[in-house]
Amino acid sequence: MGPKIAEKCGICHDNDAKYKCPKCGIKYCSLTCYKDEARHKDPVDSTDQKEEQIGKNEKPANSAKPPQLASPEYSKIYTETPEIQELLKYNTVKFHLSKVHRILSSEVADPNESNMNNEMKRQLAVDYLNTLRYGGIHYNEAIEEFCQLSLSKLNNPDQSNA
Template identity: 35%
Template sequence: MSKCLVCNKNDSKYKCPKCKIPYCSLICFKAPAHNHDNNDNSQKAAKDEEPQLLRKTTKSLTSAGITKDKLSKLKPSSQKILQNDKLNGMLSLLSLPQLQIQLIILNKIINDVSLTNEGSAEDRKEIAIKKLETLRMDGMHPNELVEEFCQLFEKLNSNDDKPLDT
């Protein structure tokens, strides 16, 4: 685990979605020392995290049943996709239990009729959307991880017409 590049004291728990600087807490995220103009720190953070993200991606894929042998046989273009920082950011977020719990709850709202007493799938989806909106930063119960996940998901979806490796 890398150190927080804002306070340089604690292990980092998060990474800024804009500049990729690892930080340990909301206090460090909002600190004046964390600014997006300091390119040296963001470049250092990106260099430090690149091998770590590749290891995390490989670990995630192998835990999903894809062997290292199969990974080594991938075409270079497929390997490049696996090194995409947006995709790695998504995989990194999905490995966090706090986010997994929120996504499981949303999934259960959509799929479990007994949870909402709504017969129609459309009504359950609407309830799940409302729940998600409360978890976003503008909602009643803002959750930083859910917000970061949604923003990253939107970025990935907004580039449907572009190759993932750009």
């Protein structure tokens, strides 16, 4: 067998590929090519594959069904606020909201540890969100927008989408 022929970079197509992107699997040669997000392939997840198999005009039966939320009030806010629906597509928003959920629903398993009461959990969750909001040490614009939209909808449920 002869020497192995190196595959070319899938981004610049000039140099030999040395690495493989963990997100999309494209092979690339350098940090510059790795950071060129516009040229990376969009990873195809299982939902996209199912939709392709079903056809362009058909959707899976459960695709239009909104997620099950804790109350009808929250469900109404979600279905009537496309901005919130869009923000919930961001991984950073989902990640931080899941952390808040874990804080609020956590129970200490160690019997020697004192369990936090609900008020302490709420305060910890608020403190965590405040580090992500405007002026916080870990400011996150998407979380700030999500909090502002959610608070305005909860405080003014009759407010229109305009």
